[in-house]
Amino acid sequence: MTVQGPRVARPPDVRAAASPAASGAPVLDVRNLSVSFATPAGPVTPVRDISFTVAPGQRVGLVGESGSGKSLTALALMRLIHPPGRVTGQVFLGGTDLARLDGRELAKVRGGQVAMVYQDPMSALNPVQTIGHQIVEAIQIHADLGARDARDRAASLLADVGLQDPLRRMRSYPHEFSGGMRQRVMIAMAMSANPALLIADEPTTALDVTTQALVLDTLSRLVAERGTAVILITHDLGVAAGFCDDIQVMYAGRIVERAPASRLFRAPVHPYAEALLQSICDLDADITTELPVIPGQPPLPSALPSGCAFHPRCLYALDVCRTTEPAPFAVGTGGAMAECHRTDERIAGVVIAPVVGPGVR
Amino acid sequence: MAGTRDLEVAGPGAVALPGVMRRLLRRRAAAIVLVLLGLLILSAIAAPLLTSYSPTALAPRDRFLPPSPAHPFGTDELGRDLLTRVLFGGRIALGIGAASTVIAMLVGTAWGFIAAMRQGWTDEILMRLADATMAIPTILFALVLVAAFGASTVNLAIIIGLLLAPVTARLARSAALDELKSEYVLAAVASGATRTRILLSEVLPNTLPSLLVLATLNAASAILTEASLSFVGLGVQPPEASWGTLLFQGYQKLYQTIWYAIFPGVVIFMTIWLLNLLADQLQSVLDPRERESSRA
Numbered sequence: 283m284t285v286q287g288p289r290v291a292r293p294p295d296v297r298a299a300a301s302p303a304a305s306g307a308p309v310l311d312v313r314n315l316s317v318s319f320a321t322p323a324g325p326v327t328p329v330r331d332i333s334f335t336v337a338p339g340q341r342v343g344l345v346g347e348s349g350s351g352k353s354l355t356a357l358a359l360m361r362l363i364h365p366p367g368r369v370t371g372q373v374f375l376g377g378t379d380l381a382r383l384d385g386r387e388l389a390k391v392r393g394g395q396v397a398m399v400y401q402d403p404m405s406a407l408n409p410v411q412t413i414g415h416q417i418v419e420a421i422q423i424h425a426d427l428g429a430r431d432a433r434d435r436a437a438s439l440l441a442d443v444g445l446q447d448p449l450r451r452m453r454s455y456p457h458e459f460s461g462g463m464r465q466r467v468m469i470a471m472a473m474s475a476n477p478a479l480l481i482a483d484e485p486t487t488a489l490d491v492t493t494q495a496l497v498l499d500t501l502s503r504l505v506a507e508r509g510t511a512v513i514l515i516t517h518d519l520g521v522a523a524g525f526c527d528d529i530q531v532m533y534a535g536r537i538v539e540r541a542p543a544s545r546l547f548r549a550p551v552h553p554y555a556e557a558l559l560q561s562i563c564d565l566d567a568d569i570t571t572e573l574p575v576i577p578g579q580p581p582l583p584s585a586l587p588s589g590c591a592f593h594p595r596c597l598y599a600l601d602v603c604r605t606t607e608p609a610p611f612a613v614g615t616g617g618a619m620a621e622c623h624r625t626d627e628r629i630a631g632v633v634i635a636p637v638v639g640p641g642v643r
Numbered sequence: 644m645a646g647t648r649d650l651e652v653a654g655p656g657a658v659a660l661p662g663v664m665r666r667l668l669r670r671r672a673a674a675i676v677l678v679l680l681g682l683l684i685l686s687a688i689a690a691p692l693l694t695s696y697s698p699t700a701l702a703p704r705d706r707f708l709p710p711s712p713a714h715p716f717g718t719d720e721l722g723r724d725l726l727t728r729v730l731f732g733g734r735i736a737l738g739i740g741a742a743s744t745v746i747a748m749l750v751g752t753a754w755g756f757i758a759a760m761r762q763g764w765t766d767e768i769l770m771r772l773a774d775a776t777m778a779i780p781t782i783l784f785a786l787v788l789v790a791a792f793g794a795s796t797v798n799l800a801i802i803i804g805l806l807l808a809p810v811t812a813r814l815a816r817s818a819a820l821d822e823l824k825s826e827y828v829l830a831a832v833a834s835g836a837t838r839t840r841i842l843l844s845e846v847l848p849n850t851l852p853s854l855l856v857l858a859t860l861n862a863a864s865a866i867l868t869e870a871s872l873s874f875v876g877l878g879v880q881p882p883e884a885s886w887g888t889l890l891f892q893g894y895q896k897l898y899q900t901i902w903y904a905i906f907p908g909v910v911i912f913m914t915i916w917l918l919n920l921l922a923d924q925l926q927s928v929l930d931p932r933e934r935e936s937s938r939a
Contacts, residue, residue, distance in 0.1 A: 360833050386837075393834030405826040410848045419844060423835050471834065 307377065308335035309478045309511045310359070310396075315371035317354045317363055321584070328583040329354050330535040331371070335617075336479065341505070341512045343522035343543065345558070346532035347580050352515045355532070356481045359513075360392060376478060394424045397472035399501075401484035403464035407456040413440075414452025417471050424475035439470040444500050462493035469501055476508055483515045498525055519562055523547055531555045534581050534591035539620040541613065551613050551620040551628045553596045590623065598624055663855075666928045673924035680917045687733035696724035698731040699882050707900040717902040719892065725903065728884055729910055735885040736914075739800045740866040746804025747861050751811020752854060756842055758812070759819035770816065773809035781806050781864075782871055789877045799878060803868050807861050814857050818850035825849075852929035856922050863918035870911050886911045 317329035329351040336342050344352045358369045361380055373380045375395055383391065400406040408416055417436040421427060427435060433452075440448035443466040456464055465485060472480055485501065486494040502525060505512050516522050522529050522543065529546050531539045531554065539552035550556040557576045578595040581587055587594050593603040602623050611625035612618070622628065667673040686693060702722030710717045716725035758769040776784070788802045819842075822828060828845050836844070866886075872878035873887025874894075881888070886907045893904030 362829065362833060389835040389837055391835070392832065393836075398830070398833045400826065400830060402826065406830040408827045408831075408845055408849065410851075411844070419836075419840075420834050423840070468830075 307338075308374075309338050309340075309376060310336040310513075311372075311374040312359070313372045313374070315355070315358055315369070315373060317351070317358050318368050318370070320366045320368070323584065325368075326584045328535050329358065332532075332535075332537050333371075334530060334537060334540065336511045336513060338478065339505075339509045339511055340528065341514065341526045343526035343529040344513055344515045344532060345517065345519060345522050345529055347517060349580055349583075350532040351535040351583075352517075352532055353483055356398070356483050356513065356515055359481060360396065360398060361388060390424070393420065393472075393477070394475045395477055396479040396481065397475065397477040399465070399468050399472045399480065399482040399485045402488050403461065403468045404456060404488075406468060407464060409456055411455075412452060413454055413456065413459070413467055417452070417467065417474065420471040421474045435474070436470075439474055440467070442473075442504060443467070443470045444496075445470075460493075461489050462497055465489060465493075465497050466500060469497070469504065473504055473508070473510070477510060479511045479513065480505060481513045481515070484517070485514070486521060487516070487518070494521070501525075519547075519558060531558065534586060535583060536591065536621060538592065538622070541618045541620075542616075545618070551625055552592075552622050553598050553624075553628075554592045555620075557595075557597075590621070598628075600624070663925070663928060667924060670924060670928070673921070673928065676917055676920045676924060679913075680921060683733065683914060683917070684737060686730055687737050690727070690730035690734055693730060694724065694727040696727040698723065698727050698884070707896070707903075709900065710902060716906045717900065719903055720896055720899070725889075725906055728889055729886070729906055732885045732889050732907065733910070735796060735879055735883060736866055736869060736887070736911075739796060739803065739869045739879075739885070740862050742800035743802075743804035743807065743865040743869075744858055744862040746801060747807035747811050747865070748854065748858050750805065751808040752815045752847075754808060754812035755815025755817075756819050756846065759816045759823060759846075760838060760842060766816075769812070773812050776806070776809040777813075781868060785868060785872055786875070786877055789872060794872075794877055794880055796879060796883075799869060799872065803865050806868070807864060811854075811857060811861065814853060815850065818853050819846050822846045822849050852925075855929065856925050859918055859922040859925060863915045863922075866911070866918075867915055886914075 312335070313333050314331050315329060315333070316327055316331050318325045318327040328349070332351075332355065334342070344355065346352050354363070357363050359373055359380075361369070361373075361383075363369050375391060378391070380388070380391065407413075411419075414433070414436060417439065418429070418432045421432045421435050421439075425432070425435075436452060437448040440451060445451050445463065445466055451459075451463075456467075459467065465488075469485075482501065486497055489497060498521065501512075504510070512525075514522060514525055526543050529541060529543050530537045531546075531552065533554050539546070539550065539555045541551070541555075546555060547559065550559055554576075561574045561576055576595055581591055581594075587604075589605045590596070590599070590603045590608050593599040596603065600623060606623070608621045608623045608625075610619040610621050613620055613625065613629060620628070667677060690698075700723065702718070705714075705718050705722035706720055708714050708718040708722075714724050714726065716729060719725055719728065754769060754773070758766040785802055785806055788806075789798065792798050792802070822845060823841075825845075828841055831841050831845050869878055869885060870887030870890065873885045874891040876891070878887050879885040884892075889907035890904060890911065893902075893907060896903050
């Protein structure tokens with residue numbers, strides 16, 4: 283299988299806390315997290331009871347289609363879901379339950395211990411403030427620095443993310459920057475307080491492919507140097523493959539498979555993960571070949587299928603899949619798992635004849 | 644390094660504005676409006692230097708003189724030089740206009756921002772209060788308040804300022820609500836910024852252009868309201884005279900001399916017109932789309 287996408291060069295020392303074993307106390311411990319919204323037609327739950335941990339320095343990919351609940355998960359981690367949205371479950375950050383913090387304490391955690399990089403840096407930067415003003419402000423929120431020190435710090439951060447002549451650049455406005463430069467600024471701002479965890483929500487989606495690789499390289503180098511754990515949210519398997527230690531595949535608000543990146547690409551267990559990998563287009567293929575697709579549509583959170591949410595699109599669905607929601611089945615040791623009734627057969631490599639043919643809705 | 648010292652790490656808003664004047668002066672129409680307004684303001688400030696007459700000294704022999712080199716605007720019923728009266732009247736008219744605009748902007752912006760930030764009940768109460776105030780015609784409301792609190796210059800400025808605040812609050816609230824939905828505000832929240840910081844650093848600079856345009860329009864309404872109040876005798880009290888007072892006195896003496904009413908009227912009209920033109924020009928200069936293209 284060939285994976286197209288930016289390859290990210292990684293310094294050799296970054297595998298220290300790599301998968302699958304999480305060393306020491308986790309930076310992030312998510313237990314039974316759900317996000318639901320009250321609607322006139324009753325509650326809708328786009329994120330359903332997910333649990334996972336992130337170890338210091340670990341890079342976890344959160345992969346899935348649009349609407350699978352990736353970004354909502356990120357917002358819930360930051361406690362940024364507002365009514366009518368409702369979050370249940372617990373989020374421990376460095377051992378602290380975020381739900382117990384009041385507004386002031388929460389503000390300290392946000393940007394301090396956990397920072398975020400967004401998909402569209404143009405809209406995440408204030409258009410009427412200079413880059414310098416914004417990054418200095420981000421620094422001063424979390425560090426008690428005078429104007430001069432904060433400015434020096436800002437300049438060195440911008441130099442760290444690869445901006446030439448940072449002092450001059452700090453006087454520019456966001457619209458004077460290219461997309462890649464803006465995203466570098468966002469990364470610099472996010473890293474300004476040396477957070478233990480960085481949540482990157484589709485950080486390269488708005489960039490063109492060559493810039494993607496460069497920005498990812500920068501991000502990769504920075505988090506490696508500082509031992510920052512990363513949750514990378516993406517729908518791009520290539521990006522996830524190059525960047526992450528472990529990958530969690532989300533479908534319909536559940537994490538349906540968790541695996542070390544290398545193993546997931548070699549031998550996916552969950553049929554959805556397999557289908558996702560198969561739908562990466564092979565650039566060497568004959569152009570007359572039809573692009574592989576996963577038949578059917580991802581379900582709406584308001585109308586989830588019975589049993590396993592993936593069963594209507596699954597090639598291997600059995601009767602049990604239609605009636606019973608699968609529990610997580612461990613795959614090997616080290617926390618890898620898949621939520622599939624046929625996990626054992628899949629691991630064993632038993633060839634499973636498709637119960638329904640492809641293309642059937 | 645050269646860039647270090649003059650690098651701007653300025654307070655909120657400071658970054659957004661310096662370019663505005665430069666961009667205004669680059670447009671011919673805006674430059675003309677600015678120069679004329681500047682002359683008007685200067686003439687009011689420098690009134691004692693511009694005329695050799697006293698605004699209050701009587702000269703009964705020179706009543707109702709038509710315009711002449713000695714009296715460019717003519718004289719009034721007590722022989723006072725009308726140009727001098729108009730210049731000194733401008734001090735009061737423009738002074739009250741400026742003071743009440745500042746009051747309206749400060750009170751109105753705070754009012755609207757708090758409503759937008761807190762939402763819920765606070766928002767409801769603050770905005771219904773604004774609606775209730777706006778439902779009563781400004782002049783009528785002002786008349787009642789002036790009658791109740793007395794017609795001193797300070798009272799006039801405060802009353803007119805407060806009466807213009809609800810409109811400002813409405814605009815400030817809706818502009819702030821737009822900003823609060825933006826992704827950079829979300830990013831600021833996620834980076835740990837407090838409410839106050841978000842209002843001052845994210846919301847205020849981004850709403851400043853609309854607020855600036857409104858301030859110009861507010862200044863025009865304030866001057867007009869003051870003139871109207873003075874016209875009906877509840878504004879500035881004799882012997883002081885604002886443009887409105889002069890207009891009223893001229894109107895009463897319309898059968899003796901036509902000039903008396905014309906000059907104050909023209910000055911009021913010109914001021915309001917210039918302020919509205921300035922608002923127009925500001926609007927187009929501050930439009931971010933035009934700004935982008937003029938910078939590129």
